[in-house]
Amino acid sequence: MRKKLTVIPERCSGCRVCELVCSISHAGVNNPKKANIRVISLYPHPVIKMPIVCEQCKKPKCRDACPTDAIVVTDGVVTILEDRCVSCHACVGACPIGAIFVHEDIETPFKCDMCSGKPKCAAACPKKAILYVPEHTLGQAHRLASALQYANMQEVEYYEHGVKKKLRYAEIETGGTRGDYK
């Protein structure tokens, strides 16, 4: 079973523990700027924190952009072969999510290698914002959101041990509300 790294930005607190564990295990130093993952924090419009990490595309744009065929896909992991790389940084610009990184101390660009199948960032994330999941479950969150959006969600407030809580439930309607039913 092939697994992939995926992120849930809504959960991320921006603590950068992922950057720390990554830089220590890959670069051998405590330097978040040498990590293969980066957290981007934006505020206040919009408020979002998002870990950026390679999605291991099966047809990677970084590979297409590489003039020296230094980028290969091996066992589902997009890898930069340092001996072929001329460090032209074409891949850095080609990656649609900016998941290839550069640092002046390091000769070639660097990116996530999924820690040989045991990604340290996912294991360390205190907010469970980085997940390592079977590939076929990708998109599950969107499917769930779709279902919730389709259903006519209602809210009811109630008290439990003196604490106000909210319960959401779907109001079942007769017939569909989506255009394609009509």
Added chain:
Amino acid sequence: MIIKGGYFMKVLHVDLTECKTHVEEVDEEFALKYIGGRGWGARLVWENMKEDTDPLSPENIIVIAPGPLSGLYLPSSGKTSFCSISPTTGIYGDSNIGGMFGVELRQAGFDAVVIKGKAPELSYLWIDDDDIQLKSAEKYAGMGSIETEHLLREDIGDETVKVASIGPAGEKLARMACITADWGRNAGRTGMGAVLGSKNLKAIAIRGTKDLPVADLPRLTLASNKAYKKLSRHNLFEFWQRQGLMSVIDYANTAGIIPTHNFKDTHFEEAEKINGDVMELEYKIGDTACFGCPMACGNVNLVKDGKYAGTVIEGPEYETAAMFGSNVGISDFSAILRANYLCDEYGIDTITAGSLISVMIEAYEKDLVTLEELDGMALTWGDDESIMEMIRKIAFREGVGDTLAEGAYGVIKRWPQLAPIINHVKGLDQSAYDARVAMTMALGYATSDIGAHHARAWPIAKELEMGANWDLNDKADLVIYHQTVRPLFDMLGVCRLPWIELGFDENTYAEFYSATVGIEFTLEELLKLSNDVYNLTRAINIRLGLVRSDDRPPDRVFNDPIKTGPHAGKVLNRDEFREILDIYYQRRGWDIDGIPTDETLKASDLEDAIEYMVQRKAK
């Protein structure tokens, strides 16, 4: 070199008057003796100061110091101290900030920055690794902290640059002005923002790329892996992420220590409208953590409807929610968020501002000030619109706000009749824990080296847990223990919350520090160094004219019994306080006037302080 990590051994000195910078190599003895953060800051302030240093003069320095553990892979390593002589109190002051700012400073290769002088025009300091420039900030004049941070990033062209800045209150030298970084993390107390304002320094922007030096990275990693795992298994860990310090509202209200109506009372009827549950269920839109912190105590909140709709802010935490909630009689959480936003944007300390505004409400209630003196605002408890206006007036020094911006001492100078109702120690307004229920808390406030702040000692929970009737000697020891452990975190550059809130073993920090510097330290040795710094800050304060009578809790603690709640009728005994203060001095090795003895100073390797103490004794 015996130090193998933890330090770059470099301090950046900035002289704003001369527009010059230079990098000083730090010697090992200094680095290890004072550890970093507040320790380094206190020592550098000591070496620079004179008996008559005006906090807002170019001669005063401000030290920005993360610690040797800042930025490292260990829980909550994002702390940075700002140390100076405080414009709020006139004595030593420090305040620390979480977020990412100090980590970036360390990555630029500096252990600390020392700023003195006064820039000819409003400026900002841009530290881009080794490239250091002083640039004009005229464009940002009068701008709020959050807006400044946003625009500076845009102008520099890098969204990841870290910025600390002051708002209009700092520029106007309001004595409770704070320094804000990462959009709402504040070095709130002791008026550090006014010090920057007096130097015409609007902001500091940093971008760093260097490896942080660690002597034994595998050893540190091993200890940290265990630490993160341990914290994540604590039964309150998840709750902490959800509510952070906002959970304290319910605790403080139930325990009867929440400031209510300017500390007249310690129980707020409507606390359940401003507690952590309300925040979590109705306002919270995201979590925020400081660097390396699994606890993520920060909460981003948004007001979705009503007159404050659109207000978005990281916060409040407990202090702000109490000072702008129960303490001014506000029970609308969206108004608390608005007050928090205004304070952050204008750059003022929420504790001091909340306290002084509540003082004015009580003063008007008791006819101690006239309507004219309040610029025609008939202040009442819970009147949120007037309270917002007061915040603005303080920040821009308009009308009555001009007096409030002078802090507790300024208010008392204009209205001596208000002295009994201002809850302050040494000019610093008391934080949001009432001291009438716990002698240890009163002693902690009274003897804190920066004034009435809980950062140094927070023994109130322990005293409530144990009941008030125990030996005064043990109470004094508890306060001293707190005042020794808690500042150690500020020296190392880490947060104390994993320890105080999630029961994390403080011995682990000795392991972190030993692995980082490559020299073995025990917790006892580190605590001794922290205690030495406490003697140093005491010596600074004695040099600046502090006397025994300054070590006293707010008058209300003795004079005004609590009205309602579990501690109704409670008040502290003045004679008992005198007694415990004697014990405290004696256990600290200070004489009856609170001056450290020669033996104490020698034991703390502070021989150079002895002559100054002798001079003070002569006076």
